[in-house]
Amino acid sequence: xxxxxxxxxxxxxxxxxxxxxxxxxxxxxxxxxxxxxxxxxxxxxxxxxxxxxxxxxxxxxxxxxxxxxxxxxxxxxxxxxxxxxxxxxxxxxxxxxxxxxxxxxxxxxxxxxxxxxxxxxxxxxxxxxxxxxxxxxxxxxxxxxxxxxxxxxxxxxxxxxxxxxxxxxxxxxxxxxxxxxxxxxxxxxxxxxxxxxxxxxxxxxxxxxxxxxxxxxxxxxxxxxxxxxxxxxxxxxxxxxxxxxxxxxxxxxxxxxxxxxxxxxxxxxxxxxxxxxxxxxxxxxxxxxxxxxxxxxxxxxxxxxxxxx
Numbered sequence: 162x163x164x165x166x167x168x169x170x171x172x173x174x175x176x177x178x179x180x181x182x183x184x185x186x187x188x189x190x191x192x193x194x195x196x197x198x199x200x201x202x203x204x205x206x207x208x209x210x211x212x213x214x215x216x217x218x219x220x221x222x223x224x225x226x227x228x229x230x231x232x233x234x235x236x237x238x239x240x241x242x243x244x245x246x247x248x249x250x251x252x253x254x255x256x257x258x259x260x261x262x263x264x265x266x267x268x269x270x271x272x273x274x275x276x277x278x279x280x281x282x283x284x285x286x287x288x289x290x291x292x293x294x295x296x297x298x299x300x301x302x303x304x305x306x307x308x309x310x311x312x313x314x315x316x317x318x319x320x321x322x323x324x325x326x327x328x329x330x331x332x333x334x335x336x337x338x339x340x341x342x343x344x345x346x347x348x349x350x351x352x353x354x355x356x357x358x359x360x361x362x363x364x365x366x367x368x369x370x371x372x373x374x375x376x377x378x379x380x381x382x383x384x385x386x387x388x389x390x391x392x393x394x395x396x397x398x399x400x401x402x403x404x405x406x407x408x409x410x411x412x413x414x415x416x417x418x419x420x421x422x423x424x425x426x427x428x429x430x431x432x433x434x435x436x437x438x439x440x441x442x443x444x445x446x447x448x449x450x451x452x453x454x455x456x457x458x459x460x461x462x463x464x465x466x467x468x469x470x
Contacts, residue, residue: 225284226240396445
């Protein structure tokens with residue numbers, strides 16, 4: 162059984178994420194919009210992650226509702242902007258573990274917790290329930306990168322693979338697009354802690370599935386090539402030139418959001434080519450999406466299978 166240190170204390174005066182909002186989530190909600198209750202919008206088999214994350218069968222992704230960022234362009238906005246549980250969402254540890262177990266029975270060998278930063282204590286309780294059932298899947302921590310190093314230290318020995326975003330190399334852009342201050346300092350500190358735990362190696366099993374390591378994702382935004390190039394350089398300079406980086410071209414303006422220019426369009430070939438050239442020049446290891454991915458990765462969380470799988 163896992164030890165979940167300071168679970169009640171963390172949620173009585175919430176300190177799970179860098180906002181340190183201090184909300185009593187047993188009596189109300191935090192800045193993330195979520196109470197102490199676990200709120201999971203979807204548990205599904207997903208084949209669209211990086212090859213060593215998805216493997217041949219897919220990863221069992223657990224999508225938490227709510228978020229500690231408010232990205233104007235959020236591609237998961239159907240669930241990230243709602244902390245209160247919807248009728249089809251899962252709010253008990255038993256129900257969540259049941260759904261994960263069913264997913265594992267379909268052949269998945271890894272569980273990815275998506276947007277877990279604000280439900281970190283709840284995530285640890287879910288892992289504890291899985292272990293209680295004798296289930297030991299690989300654990301992937303798939304976050305937006307706006308994490309607390311102190312809380313990440315609690316995950317050492319629990320998380321097998323870290324899969325964080327690194328969105329911005331510019332704090333003004335982070336404030337304008339995601340509503341947070343000091344993003345660069347906060348995210349690089351979180352990445353440094355993940356790197357301390359995992360280093361730059363990505364350990365694969367005989368099936369080519371990641372068993373141990375760190376993969377950093379960066380989503381290229383329209384008209385923000387300077388930000389992307391600076392972000393890649395910053396990763397090399399402050400974390401490691403040997404990082405595995407997943408360069409993502411899948412941005413599109415999500416339906417249901419009113420977005421200002423240039424966020425109201427997808428990338429141009431010229432924009433992505435400029436960033437991809439820098440990615441290659443830096444000698445980063447990892448994966449680069451095709452520009453056509455913007456037509457493929459469009460989740461619908463109103464559907465039973467959000468990614469149509």
